[in-house]
Amino acid sequence: xxxxxxARKAKVSTATVSRVLNDASLVxxxxxxxxxxxxxxxxxxxxxxARHLAGGKSKTIGVIVSNLENPFFFDIYKTIEADAHANGYxxxxxxxxxxxxxLVTSVRLMIGRRVTGLAAIxxxxxxxxxxxxxxxxxxxxxYDVGTPRQNITNIRxxxxxxxxxVVDYLHSLGHRRIGFVGHHAILGPINERLKAVLDAVARxxxxxxxxxADADTLEGGRLAARxxxxxxxxxxxxxxxNDITAVGALRELRERGLSVPQDVSVTGFDNVKLSEFCYPAxxxxxxxxxxxxHIICGYLIPKPGVPEPTSEIVIDPELVLRDSTGPAxxxxxxxxx
Amino acid sequence: xxxxxxARKAKVSTATVSRVLNDASLVxxxxxxxxxxxxxxxxxxxxxxARHLAGGKSKTIGVIVSNLENPFFFDIYKTIEADAHANGYxxxxxxxxxxxxxLVTSVRLMIGRRVTGLAAIxxxxxxxxxxxxxxxxxxxxxYDVGTPRQNITNIRxxxxxxxxxVVDYLHSLGHRRIGFVGHHAILGPINERLKAVLDAVARxxxxxxxxxADADTLEGGRLAARxxxxxxxxxxxxxxxNDITAVGALRELRERGLSVPQDVSVTGFDNVKLSEFCYPAxxxxxxxxxxxxHIICGYLIPKPGVPEPTSEIVIDPELVLRDSTGPAxxxxxxxxx
DNA sequence: TTGAAAGCGGTACCAG
DNA sequence: CTGGTACCGCTTTCAA
Numbered sequence: 001x002x003x004x005x006x007a008r009k010a011k012v013s014t015a016t017v018s019r020v021l022n023d024a025s026l027v028x029x030x031x032x033x034x035x036x037x038x039x040x041x042x043x044x045x046x047x048x049x050a051r052h053l054a055g056g057k058s059k060t061i062g063v064i065v066s067n068l069e070n071p072f073f074f075d076i077y078k079t080i081e082a083d084a085h086a087n088g089y090x091x092x093x094x095x096x097x098x099x100x101x102x103l104v105t106s107v108r109l110m111i112g113r114r115v116t117g118l119a120a121i122x123x124x125x126x127x128x129x130x131x132x133x134x135x136x137x138x139x140x141x142x143y144d145v146g147t148p149r150q151n152i153t154n155i156r157x158x159x160x161x162x163x164x165x166v167v168d169y170l171h172s173l174g175h176r177r178i179g180f181v182g183h184h185a186i187l188g189p190i191n192e193r194l195k196a197v198l199d200a201v202a203r204x205x206x207x208x209x210x211x212x213a214d215a216d217t218l219e220g221g222r223l224a225a226r227x228x229x230x231x232x233x234x235x236x237x238x239x240x241x242n243d244i245t246a247v248g249a250l251r252e253l254r255e256r257g258l259s260v261p262q263d264v265s266v267t268g269f270d271n272v273k274l275s276e277f278c279y280p281a282x283x284x285x286x287x288x289x290x291x292x293x294h295i296i297c298g299y300l301i302p303k304p305g306v307p308e309p310t311s312e313i314v315i316d317p318e319l320v321l322r323d324s325t326g327p328a329x330x331x332x333x334x335x336x337x
Numbered sequence: 338x339x340x341x342x343x344a345r346k347a348k349v350s351t352a353t354v355s356r357v358l359n360d361a362s363l364v365x366x367x368x369x370x371x372x373x374x375x376x377x378x379x380x381x382x383x384x385x386x387a388r389h390l391a392g393g394k395s396k397t398i399g400v401i402v403s404n405l406e407n408p409f410f411f412d413i414y415k416t417i418e419a420d421a422h423a424n425g426y427x428x429x430x431x432x433x434x435x436x437x438x439x440l441v442t443s444v445r446l447m448i449g450r451r452v453t454g455l456a457a458i459x460x461x462x463x464x465x466x467x468x469x470x471x472x473x474x475x476x477x478x479x480y481d482v483g484t485p486r487q488n489i490t491n492i493r494x495x496x497x498x499x500x501x502x503v504v505d506y507l508h509s510l511g512h513r514r515i516g517f518v519g520h521h522a523i524l525g526p527i528n529e530r531l532k533a534v535l536d537a538v539a540r541x542x543x544x545x546x547x548x549x550a551d552a553d554t555l556e557g558g559r560l561a562a563r564x565x566x567x568x569x570x571x572x573x574x575x576x577x578x579n580d581i582t583a584v585g586a587l588r589e590l591r592e593r594g595l596s597v598p599q600d601v602s603v604t605g606f607d608n609v610k611l612s613e614f615c616y617p618a619x620x621x622x623x624x625x626x627x628x629x630x631h632i633i634c635g636y637l638i639p640k641p642g643v644p645e646p647t648s649e650i651v652i653d654p655e656l657v658l659r660d661s662t663g664p665a666x667x668x669x670x671x672x673x674x
Numbered sequence: 675t676t677g678a679a680a681g682c683g684g685t686a687c688c689a690g
Numbered sequence: 691c692t693g694g695t696a697c698c699g700c701t702t703t704c705a706a
Contacts (some may be wrong), residue, residue: 002683013693018685028691043472048449049395050683052386053698069411078406081432090446093430095418109427112385135380218614251614277555277588279616339699350677355701365675387699390682677706682699689694 001044010038021046052114060090061300062110062118064103066185067216068095070244071272072289076121076143079293087301089116098185098216100124111136117300119143123185123193141299143292153299155292155313160196162285162317163239166267167200167207169283169319170237174328175265176206179228179235181221181245182213193241210235214245221248229256236264236328243268243275246282250324261326271320280323287317338381347375358383389451397427398637399447399455401440403522404553405432407581408609409626413458413480416630424638426453435522435553437461448473454637456480460522460530478636480629490636492629492650497533499622499654500576503604504537504544506620506656507574511665512602513543516565516572518558518582519550530578547572551582558585566593573601573665580605580612583619587661598663608657617660624654 007014012035019027020035027035038044052058061084065073081091092113094106104126110118111132117139130152133140142154170178180197194211201209212227214220221240225248228235238253240246246268250260258264260280268275268284275282295313344351349372356364357372364372375381389395398421402410418428429450431443441463447455448469454476467489470477479491507515517534531548538546549564551557558577562585565572575590577583583605587597595601597617605612605621612619632650 004683014684015686015694016692019692022685026691031691043469045445045448045473047390047451047683048446049386049389049451050698051449051685053384053390053700054683054685056685056698058386068405069408069415071406074406108382109385111382112388114384114386132380136382218610222614247611247614250616254616273555274584274611277559277584278614279587279591341699351700352678352702353676356676359701363675368675384699387682388701390684390698391700391702393682393701675706678704680701680703682701685696685698687694687696690692 001042003044003046006035006038006042006044009042010035058090058114058116059088060092060113060115061297062092062094062113062115064094064096064106064110064118064120064122066096066098066122066124068093070216070242071274072242072244072270072287073121075272075289076293076296079290080119080297083294083297084301087297087303089301096122096124098122098124098183100126104129107133111138117141119296119300139300141296143296153311155295155315157287157292157315157317159193159317160200162269162287162319163196164200164203165317165319166239166269166285167197167204169321170239170265170267170325171204171207173237173265173325175237176208176328177233177235177237178207178209179225179233179238180209180211181224181228181238181240181249182211183216183220183224183241183245184213185216197239208233213241216242216245218244218248218251221245222252223248225249225252229253229258237325238264238266240266240268242270243272243282243284246284246324247274247278250278250280250282260324263329265325265328267325275320276322283322283325284320285317286320288315291315338379340381340383343372343375343379343381346379347372395427395451395453396425397429397450397452398634399429399431399450399452400458401431401433401443401447401456402458403433403435403460405430407553407579408611409579409581409607409624410458412609412626413630413633416627417456417634420631420634421638424634424640426638433459433461435459435461435520437463441466444470448475454478456633456637476637478633480633490648492632492652494624494629494652494654496530496654497537499606499624499656500533501537501540502654502656503576503606503622504534504541506658507576507602507604507662508541508544510574510602510662512574513545513665514570514572514574515544515546516562516570516575517546517548518561518565518575518577518586519548520553520557520561520578520582521550522553534576545570550578553579553582555581555585555588558582559589560585562586562589566590566595574662575601575603577603577605579607580609580619580621583621583661584611584615587615587617587619597661600666602662602665604662612657613659620659620662621657622654623657625652628652 003014003017007017020032084091096102119141121143140152201207210233212224214224268282271284271286275284340351340354344354357369421428433439456478458480477489538544547570549561551561605619608621608623612621
């Protein structure tokens with residue numbers, strides 16, 4: 001089913017059919033009606049590939065995320081999608097599972113599709129990409145809670161600052177032995193996240209820290225927490241890299257008969273919806289995901305009146321206190337228990 | 338950056354470059370090396386739209402889901418994606434938010450992209466679609482826990498049977514007043530889900546049921562549960578349409594000072610990972626999402642040796658007992674409390 | 675083994 | 691207001 005057949009059936013040229021499909025105005029209404037009827041009857045659906053090829057422009061923005069399963073990424077994605085649709089853009093999504101190899105594949109796919117703009121909400125990185133991206137002339141926005149990237153617009157959260165807030169808060173509650181539950185993706189050589197934790201702890205004398213990591217999933221958080229708790233370290237507080245792993249940690253604690261926050265305090269990060277619904281509700285750090293999404297679209301979808309935003313934005317995340325944290329247990333009463 | 342420029346730089350024809358990109362074999366290795374070098378230096382990325390147009394085939398499968406935010410859909414999506422990639426297919430995803438209008442838009446988009454196959458994991462429907470889909474010649478698989486569809490391959494879960502198992506189980510525990518938490522998407526005229534619940538309850542004399550519905554989210558479940566609990570009905574058990582809304586209900590119960598399962602029993606549906614991690618862990622009904630995903634791909638990605646599966650598959654879901662259900666509270670002891 | 679050229683299904687410019 | 695037609699960038703015979 002092609003444009004030509006519609007044209008034939010409506011007894012007009014392909015050019016006219018094309019006009020009806022796009023700039024409907026410049027066609028006499030009786031002709032247009034005839035064409036539309038033909039389209040209808042033939043159940044014609046224009047071939048988008050052909051359209052893009054001929055038209056040159058695609059009105060498509062690409063979104064690549066590390067782990068769509070984590071609501072954190074999903075929330076940003078959703079905002080981008082909404083903004084895009086509101087402006088007549090399509091969105092194509094790709095998930096990398098934190099694999100930089102998959103990131104490369106996905107980026108190439110996006111370039112191949114000639115997307116109007118690309119949003120990369122990922123923690124992983126591949127060195128060859130920034131150059132490739134650069135001379136693909138694709139506008140790109142990187143979002144990460146890690147290191148700033150060169151030559152490309154990027155938005156980041158001051159993870160370091162967020163973690164400091166958590167550490168200070170726990171310290172003020174009397175905690176001294178702190179565990180950190182990460183996920184595999186932060187284990188790389190440039191584990192900015194892990195480093196932030198270590199540094200934040202190092203600032204405060206008398207604080208000890210031990211870390212463990214597993215997948216960025218509920219189960220991963222549970223396993224990492226298990227490792228931490230089996231090590232003999234006996235943390236009185238566990239800082240988790242995000243809310244999902246924190247919920248995993250909560251379960252491990254529960255199954256060990258440890259109560260939160262009486263025996264152990266737990267913190268998450270991101271403030272996804274689930275952090276309010278789990279039990280106990282998580283003390284966490286809020287990252288304004290909708291704002292991030294809007295900012296990204298601001299870069300990628302140039303609006304008439306609105307001026308270009310600046311080229312690096314850093315967000316200072318806020319601590320959200322809930323029920324999963326409390327005073328460190330008293331060592332004496334614990335022994336006498 | 339186009340193929341032609343690569344060709345020029347490598348001093349070969351565009352045909353040769355194309356060959357190098359695809360069927361690398363039929364090119365003399367020295368030529369190939371020269372071409373690859375050019376591609377490398379020019380950072381050439383083939384235009385996929387042009388490729389698809391010229392090639393005719395796209396090796397892309399489309400997936401449309403109602404609510405990616407719900408891990409149930411995501412799990413199926415993920416399986417499909419894995420299978421697709423394993424077979425050299427791309428995947429393009431679309432989310433409908435249960436809006437049938439969006440379903441129509443998405444289906445058209447997929448047809449426009451000339452996807453090899455389309456998987457629709459959705460609860461909503463639009464009448465015009467089945468015809469449109471039919472003569473688009475796109476292989477389609479519908480998945481739903483609702484009514485079977487005509488003329489199109491479809492997989493469904495016997496939701497009815499699953500609910501019966503839940504109802505019978507609760508009845509055996511002594512529950513008589515049952516609440517049902519649904520979501521807006523099942524409110525339509527053909528609310529197969531809701532009907533299943535009503536029928537299942539009607540089979541058993543002495544059972545009363547009251548229903549409420551809100552969004553298919555944690556918050557939605559909470560609000561629906563709130564409506565139920567504020568109605569004066571005082572259910573001793575709440576059946577939720579799925580695990581996510583059940584977790585929402587758990588929170589509402591908790592905040593009302595009601596304990597689960599001592600005061601009220603709660604059940605979910607789907608058996609997503611979260612159902613084990615919430616507190617208390619949910620009694621739910623397992624739907625084999627990976628199996629569903631594999632079956633879908635079985636239809637959509639024709640494999641050499643494997644025979645075509647049959648055209649309708651019904652899955653009988655299994656009850657999973659955990660901690661959110663227990664004996665109905667004794668009315669007397671409750672009063673004396 | 676490689677090149678020339680005819681499409682693939684549209685869009686858009688130029689005439690009429 | 692409508693038709694003719696030259697591309698868009700790549701694949702794929704057909705010949706050489």
